[in-house]
Ligand code: ADP
C-alpha cells in the first residue's frame with residue numbers, strides 16, 4: 001500500500017502518518033523531516049536548503065526526488081505513507097516512475113481538507129519531540145506532563161523556525177499554486193479521496209482508515 005497524504009501545512013498529515021505507523025506498521029516518508037535532518041547534520045545539501053526552508057519556499061524537485069529515491073531503494077515495507085511529497089506535478093510524475101520501476105503504484109491519495117483560517121492557529125501552536133518526532137499542539141494536543149514527551153519521556157521538545165505567520169503565508173501560497181493541481185492529477189487517475197481534517201484527530205484517523213479499506 002502506497003499512500004499519499006496531501007494537504008496544506010498544518011492539515012495534520014504528520015499527526016495521522018504517525019498513527020498509521022504505530023497502528024499498521026507502515027513507514028512514513030516525510031521530505032520535510034529528511035530536509036530538516038540534513039540541515040541539522042550540516043551536510044552540504046542541508047546548508048544549501050536551510051535559507052529556502054526558513055522562508056517557507058519549496059526546495060528544488062531534484063533534491064526531494066533524490067531523497068525519496070534513496071529512501072525507496074532501501075525499503076522493504078508493506079506500506080509507505082508519503083507525507084509532504086509529492087508537492088509539484090514533476091514530483092508526482094517522478095514518484096510514479098520510481099514506483100513503476102519497482103512494480104508498484106500509488107494506491108491511494110487522501111486530501112486532508114482544512115479551512116485556511118484554522119491553519120495559523122495549528123501552525124503557531126505546534127511543537128514536536130526532537131527525539132521521537134511525536135507532534136503536539138499547545139491547545140489541542142498538549143503533553144500530559146508539561147515539557148515531557150508522552151511517548152518517549154524526552155524533554156527535548158522543539159518548535160520549528162518556519163512555523164510563523166509570514167512563512168506560513170508563503171507555504172500556503174505554494175500549496176495553492178504548486179501542490180493543489182495534484183488533486184486534479186490524482187482524481188483523473190481515480191486515486192483521490194478526501195477527509196474532513198477539521199474534525200478531531202480520532203475522527204480524522206477513522207475516516208482515513210475507512211478510505212484505506214475502500215482503496
Ligand atoms: P502537517 O504535517 O500537515 O503540517 P501536523 O500533523 O504537524 O500537520 O499538525 C499541525 C498541528 O495541528 C499540530 O500541532 C497538531 O498537533 C495539530 N493537529 C493535527 N491534527 C489536528 C486536528 N484534527 N485537530 C486539531 N489539531 C490538530
Ligand code: AMP
Nearest residue numbers: 031032053056057058059064084085087
Ligand atoms: P514540511 O515539513 O512538509 O512542512 O516541509 C518543510 C519545508 O521543507 C517546506 O516548507 C519546504 O521548504 C521543504 N519541503 C518539504 N517537502 C518538500 C517537497 N516535496 N518539495 C519541495 N520542498 C519541500
